[in-house]
Amino acid sequence: MRIVPSEISDSTRSRAERSVFEALKAIPDDRSVALHTVHLPRHHRKRVGEIDFIVIMPDILLFIEVKGGRVHQHDGKWYYGPPGREEGPKESPFAQANGGMHEFEREIGALVGDLRSHGVPSGYLVITPDVDLRRTTEFEPQQYLGTAAYDGGRGLAQGIERATRFWLSQNRWARTPVSASLRKKMLDAVRPDFDLVPNLRSRLTHLDVAFERLTNEQFDRLDELESNPRLIWTGGAGTGKTFLAAEAARRKSAHGSVLFTCASTTLATHLDHILVDDAITVLPFDRLDEVRGRTFGQLIVDEAQDLMTFESLDTLESLVPGGLAEGRWIFMLDQNNQVLAPSSFDSDAWEYLRAMGSVYGPMKRNCRNTVQIVKQVHSYTGADLGVASAGEGEPVRFTEVHDARDEAAALDAYVNELAREDVSPRDITLLSASGHWETSSARLSQRASKIERFTDVVGTDRTRHRLTWSSVSDFKGHESHVVCLIDLEPDHLTGRLDALYVACTRARAQLWVACRPGIRRMLADLGVAVLMREGQLK
Incomplete structure (x- = not known):
């Protein structure tokens, strides 16, 4: 006979229960299933009840109560166990079996329907493997198995x-045999087979906690570097540079005015919404003429690699007392391929700046991306994103598509999959490699009318649960739980990898890439090129 669980638990100390367990397994019956130690969440006389064995058979639902060792009855009360350590007074084993049977019938009836209406008969059997009880009026011989008969x-x-x-004669309304499907339904109600995998929403929550913990650890850098007036922090995408820059602005604002700037308009808009102190001015670089003639006690430049030209440095020079040589400033810099316009990074300007400040880095603790994303980005670009300290996530997903319409259908299918995993559309960003909404595959999506443009919602208190669409350049400096890279054509991977680098590193936990014809081949070629540069291939 099959028994569930198939092996008895180490926590079962009763030698009598172990004996019955093995005896049930030895019965040559491939249609019946025995369940060991079935708990009852509610009982009319106990907080929690327990049934030693339930045997689901074609002819009956049989409840078995096992009492091992010494059984003692005195003055109508029952005691179990050796003298001096006996338990009781308790119910008789027959009352226990009868009570457990009726409580179980009530509980399982709520899950599979009333057993009597299904014609399922039930009964109980008391077993005392070590002693023989004298016959009393409390039970019939067929309801009991003592040591001799056992x-x-x-x-x-x-x-x-x-x-x-015996019990079939007592249940004259029974309709047997009980169908195999109903027996399976009863078994599943008590001991179902299942393999529950945490859904993506729960995994995102755990990753959020890990990212938050890791990012807070970056505060140590602020404490260590407080005394240095001119700082350059370097690190790959996801190492917490923007977070540190924002926190530095808050701390410096307690001692005077702060100017926070960066090349990205959307990033500046986002930070202006966060850095609300009156002493902090947040402006994108192309609007610095609005503060011409003013100076600030502290200058903070985020994504400084986008402004690494002598012309840009000259503009910044005039905004701090003493200029860049004597003023107080912090530059955040990523020296990986994160420069959308390569002409904006002048290596001579970089050498000029670094000679005036203290360089710390590269920062090695990646606080944004999972191991899978870090490895995938490195394999295509060779960029160093640091160590993915938050741990494992989902593999990067690549989906082959033929054209924009096919891509839209694949995108809808993937978003539907995420919805089934309880992921909110608000946690999903569609990054367009082309950056043109009018020609984007997102416009062919079933959800097109409910997709928000990132430039319209950045810096606002978003409350609607909608997908967000953005160009890669507009989303630089930002992040999303799930990123879907769309509108990717071979031309976007020819001659430069900065846009691919930026797009892929925006994803905190899940990256999905739609691959139009030619993309997979080019990605494979990029991987080979990285291995050759690193000396792993010749």
Whole structure:
């Protein structure tokens, strides 16, 4: 007979239960299933009840109560266990079996329907493997199996047959055999087979906690560097540079005015919404003429690699007392391929700046991306994103598509999959490699009318649960739980990898890439080129 669980738990100390467990397994019956130790969440006389064994058979639902060792009755009360350590007074084993049977019928009836209406008969059998009870009016011989009849387990099958015949005569309304489907339904209600995998929403939550913890650890850098007036922090995407820059602005504002600037208009808009102190001015670089003639006690430049030209440095020079040589400033810099316009990075300007400040880095603790994303980006670009300290995530997903319409259908299917994983559309960003909404595959999506443009919502208190669409350049400096890279054509991977680098590193936990014809081949070629540069291939 099959028994669930198939092996008895180490926590089962009762030698008598272990004997019955093995005796049930030895019965040659491939249609019945025995369940060991079934708990009852509610009981009319106990906080929690327990049934030693339930046997689901074609002819009956049989409940088995096992009492091992010494059984003692005195003055109508029952005691179990050796003298001096006996438990009681308690119910008789027959009352326990009868009570457990009725409580179980009520509980399972709520899940599979009333057993009597299904014609399922039930009964119980009390077994005392070590002693023989004297016959009383409390039970019929067919309801009981003592040590002689049990015979070390050899008499169990015969005892079950006898109990079955007895109880069927008591349940004249029974309709047997009970169907295999109903028996399976009862088994699933008590001991279902399942393999529950945490959904993506729960995994995102755990990653959020890890990212938050890791990012807070970056505060140590602020404490260590407080005394240095001119700082350059370097690190790859996801190492927390923008977070540190914002926190530095808050701290410096306590001692005077702060100017926070960067090349990205959307990033500046986002930070202006966060850095609300009156002493902090946040402006994108192309609007610095609005503060011409003013100076600030502290200058903070984020994504400084986008402004690494002598012309840009001259503009910044005039905004701090003493200029860049004597003023107080912090530059955040990523020296990987994160420069959308390569002409904007002048290596001579970089050498000029670094000679005036203290360079710390590169920062090695990646606080944004999972291991899978870090490895995938490195394999295509060779960029160093640091160590993915938050740990494992989902593999990067690549989906082959033929054209924009096919891509839109694949995108809808993937978003539907995320919805089934309880991921909010607000946590999903569609990054367009082309950056043109009018020609984007997103416009062919079933959700097109409910997609928000990132430039319209950045810096606002978003409350609607909608997908967000953005160009890669507008989303630089930002991040999203899930990023879907769309509108990717071979031309976008020819001659430069900065846009691919930026797009892929925006994803905190999940990256999905739609691959139009030729993309997979080019990605493979990029991977080979990285291996050759690193000396792993010749």
